[in-house]
Amino acid sequence: MDPSRSHDLDDATARMLELHEMAAQAGPRRSVRDLGDMILLADPLDADPFVNRASALRFPADPRGFDARLDQLVVLFATLDRRPHVWSSPLGATPSDLPRRLCVNGFTLVGESRVMAVEGAHRSVPAVPGGLRVRCVSGPGDAGTSAACDEAAAILAAVFPGADADRLSVELAASLGEAGHAIYLVDARVDGMTRPVAVARAYAAGGLMYLSSIGTLPEWRGRGIAGGLVAAAATDGVASGARLTYLSVESGNAAAERVYAGLGFRPVGRPVGRFLAW
Numbered sequence: 001m002d003p004s005r006s007h008d009l010d011d012a013t014a015r016m017l018e019l020h021e022m023a024a025q026a027g028p029r030r031s032v033r034d035l036g037d038m039i040l041l042a043d044p045l046d047a048d049p050f051v052n053r054a055s056a057l058r059f060p061a062d063p064r065g066f067d068a069r070l071d072q073l074v075v076l077f078a079t080l081d082r083r084p085h086v087w088s089s090p091l092g093a094t095p096s097d098l099p100r101r102l103c104v105n106g107f108t109l110v111g112e113s114r115v116m117a118v119e120g121a122h123r124s125v126p127a128v129p130g131g132l133r134v135r136c137v138s139g140p141g142d143a144g145t146s147a148a149c150d151e152a153a154a155i156l157a158a159v160f161p162g163a164d165a166d167r168l169s170v171e172l173a174a175s176l177g178e179a180g181h182a183i184y185l186v187d188a189r190v191d192g193m194t195r196p197v198a199v200a201r202a203y204a205a206g207g208l209m210y211l212s213s214i215g216t217l218p219e220w221r222g223r224g225i226a227g228g229l230v231a232a233a234a235t236d237g238v239a240s241g242a243r244l245t246y247l248s249v250e251s252g253n254a255a256a257e258r259v260y261a262g263l264g265f266r267p268v269g270r271p272v273g274r275f276l277a278w
Contacts, residue, residue, distance in 0.1 A: 007116070007117045007266040007267060007268045009091065009117065009268055009269070010091075011091050011092035013244075014089065014090055014091035014092055014268060014269060015056050015089070015091075015092060016206075016208070017090075017115065017117070017208065017210075017244075017246055017268070018039060018055050018056040018089060019032070019034060019039055019056070020203075020205065020206060020208045020210055021210050021248075022039055022041045022055065023203070023205065024181075024203035024210045024212065025041055025050075025051060026041065027171070027174050027175050027178060028174055028177060028178060029043065029044065029045065029174070030042060030043045030044075030051055031044075036058075037057065037058040037059060037069070038054045038055065038056055038057045038058070038059075038073070039054065039055050039056045040053075040054050040076070041053050041054075041055075042080050042082065047081075047082060047083075049082075049083055049085040049110075049274075049276055052077070052080065052082040052083070052085055053085040053086065053087055053274075054073060054077075054084075054085065054086050054087070055086070055087040055088075055089065056089055056093070057086065057088070057089065057093050057094070057098060058092070058093070058094050059094060059095065059098070060094075060095075061094055061095040061096075066095060066101060067105075070101075070102075070105060073086070074277070077277075083276060083277055083278075084107070084276070084277035085274070085275070085276050085277070086102060086107065086274075086275045086276075087272055087273070087274055087275075088270075088272050088273040088275070089269075089272065090115045090268045090269030090270055090271075090272055091268065091269035091270070092269075099273050099275065102275045103275070106277055106278065107275035107276060107277050108275065108276055108277075108278055109273050109274070109275055110274050110275070110276045111250070111273075111274040112250070112251040112271045112272065112273050112274065113248040113249060113250050113251060113271065113272050113274075114248065114249050114250075114251055114257065114267050114268075114271050114272070115246060115247075115248055115267065115268040115269070115272060116246065116247055116248070116249060116257070116260050116261075116265040116266060116267050116268065117244055117245065117246035117247075117265060117266065117268050118234060118244070118245050118246075118263065118264040118265045118266070119243060119244055119264075120234075120238055120243075120264075128186050128224075128225055128228035128229060128232065129223055129224050129225065129228060131188070131189070132186050132187065132188050132197075132225065132228075133186070133187045134184060134185070134186055134187075134228070134229060134232045135148075135184070135185045135186075135187055135196075136182055136183070136184050136185075136233075136236065137149075137176065137182065137183045137184075137185070138176060138181065138182035138183070139176060139177075140173070140176055140177045145173065145176060146173065148183055148185060149169045149170075149172040149173045149176070149183070150165075150169050151185060151195075151196045151199075152168075152169075152172055152183050152185060152196070152199040152201075152213075153165045153166070153167075153168035153169035153172060155185075155196060155197070155198065155199045155215055155216075155217060156168050156199060156213055156215055158215075158217060158218075159215035159216070159217070159218075160215065172201075175201070175203075179205070180203050180204045180205040181201070181202070181203050182201070182202045182203075182204075182233075182236075183199065183200075183201055183202075184199065184200045184201075184202060184229055184232065184233050185198070185199050186198040186199075186216075186225055186228070186229050188220070197216060197217045197220040197225065198214075198215065198216040198217065198220065198225045198226060198229050199213065199214070199215055199229075200212070200213060200214040200215075200229050200230065200233055201213040201214075202233050202236075202237070204237050204240055204241075204242050207241060207242055207243045207244070208242055208243070208244050208245075208246070209233070209234065209237030209240075209242040209244070209245040209246070210245075210246060210247065211230060211233055211234075211245065211246070211247040212247065212248070214226060214229070214230065214247065214256075216229075226256070226259055227259045227260075227262060227263060230247070230259075230260065230263060231263055233245075234263070245265075246265075246268070247260065247265070248272070251271050
């Protein structure tokens with residue numbers, strides 16, 4: 001991705017995106033704590049590192065101050081009975097060599113992703129290719145919510161290795177009980193029946209929309225479905241007051257980056273590393 005085409009966000013806005021993304025992951029059970037120099041997401045029941053992490057670190061740059069604050073972070077995770085897990089920031093993380101310092105202190109890089117954002121919606125792209133239909137489900141009172149959660153979970157389990165469909169369905173249903181959450185599904189006619197072939201989750205609040213869990217069944221890829229789905233969700237976000245829509249894409253997924261870039265999304269700062277203490 002050409003860094004000259006990166007999104008021009010300031011540090012305060014980038015931190016706001018990090019806090020917003022944590023709120024999207026929180027749901028009714030997990031806690032989000034803004035501790036000033038970091039943001040903590042914690043789940044009291046699930047030990048999965050993805051939902052137990054610290055981000056937006058603004059630790060002291062001097063070695064003694066940094067080590068003391070990192071020790072406090074490790075102790076905090078110990079009190080939660082969770083493995084220390086840190087996400088770096090696309091912009092503004094301090095110290096500037098945070099990834100190196102984490103690795104020196106026993107953390108391991110376990111993954112990396114790129115934040116991409118777009119202002120407004122890309123209205124020139126059709127919602128989805130001809131013959132397909134986008135369906136949005138939001139709120140527990142929507143007709144077919146339970147079935148939609150099962151359908152979305154089945155797609156995600158097929159797309160993301162190791163994902164459990166039953167667990168995902170419960171999580172999706174719980175999120176739809178919270179304001180701002182929605183599921184987008186793309187329906188297709190297969191053997192005379194309508195069934196979903198792609199999914200995305202959306203969370204809109206405070207003038208921001210976060211898109212996640214974007215997946216298309218393998219046999220339906222390469223048809224422009226993901227692009228149409230993301231464009232439809234971003235358009236809805238603008239209509240509901242979102243001035244900025246953002247998402248994350250795994251580093252190295254050049255195909256997905258090209259799709260999102262074609263919709264006007266541009267990278268925000270540096271890739272975000274996920275560092276886990278073993």
